[in-house]
Amino acid sequence: MMSATPQHRPGAAPSDPSSEVVGTVVGVAPADAAQDAPLDPAAAAEAARAQALEEVLAAAAVAFMERGFAATSIDDVARGMGATKGRVYHYYRSKLDLFTDVVRRSLEMIHEAVAQAEGAGGNPRARMDRMMRVHVRSILKDQPWHRCALQGVEMFLRESAAPEQRAAMADLIHLRGAHERLFLRVLEQGQETGAFRRCDAAVTVRTLLPALNGAVYWYRPREGETEAHLDRIIDEIVAFALGGLEAR
Template identity: 35%
Template sequence: MIEDLSRSQQEILDAAAECFMKMGPDVASIDDIAGLLGSTKGRVYHHFRSKGELLYAVRLRSVSLLMERVSPIAAQDIPPLEKLRAMSFAHVLRILKFLSYHRVVSEDTRMFFRGSAKPHEKEMIEQIIEMRRSYENLYRAVLTEGIEAGVFANQSVSITLHSIIILMNGPCFWYSPRPEQTDKDVEEIARSVSDLVLRAVVADPAVLETA
């Protein structure tokens, strides 16, 4: 579903993410989402059966947005240091560009409490979990490659993975777009966070001075 969104579905998800971010998933209603769209609730319900389905669709799209940008980089035949730099830079740019989606995910951690989820919503939860696992595996692979090459510090891949994901997702908590901000400014933020990621994993920080 997320891979083949119509323009109308994308607009609805954009509005839902914005409402969920600003008001919280518990408070935001279908009426609020329709109001932001300037349309009726019927338009929303035509594509999404419930607010719960919308929330899971926002979550799924947040992971899809990362996967579609980062997976082609991960597939390139380039050195692990260069690859991790490009992957982390792309990840942070996606966070900054689609902040509402990622902030909703970072601030609402109840997805795994599935007791009240409807059957089709549980299917979406499984999709989210599987896609997130696949996304994390992209980083596991490059970290393992870098450790084996002696470029990255010989430390736990799992601990390193989850630590750099926290770093890369950091802007969800502290970033606020400013009207005067340029694309170059946003790229500099992404580059700075990416540099922190590399410093957390390299075996010899001196390599970053020449890389």
């Protein structure tokens, strides 16, 4: 989330914020190697299926973000793809199954990116700064996915939620917990070194993450927006959040 990357279109396949940790474009094979590789029909079919599934999930993320879970229909998702609902039902039996996979993808993508940032080394303050930046950049660039994840958490917490909704979200709450623990570990390490103030670390992390997530509600991509503009937004959010942790 620190290197310049092309502007991400809301609802497109999620970006790879973790690539900025190493400062290179990942997953790109040399052209010669791609041309020389033998065509494997099974692999090609699997790649096509994965791409088709990604398109369904991306369209669903936008539909759920715009309308909410309750008001979104499979028809809405299909319409966003310019397809029939049969294409969606080819992969998912129900709207809840589809929504659950969108939420799972959101949580996995941001957790994996932040985990890579944390593992890149450095003192606790440097790691926390890097983790926050990766987290916020994903929130900004993959907004539809993360709006769905927040809907999922709210669905789980509502007592009025249907049992099947709560059950579908329950295992995803564990993913959210794993993400919290990444920040918790680095905060506690920073407290030991004196970089961060003494506080109830668990309470602080549960306050910190909503602050980092907040842009998902107010940020709207603008035509012609540059990576430099995104960087300025990220700088402001991270400066605010990191400042609240630092020892005085």
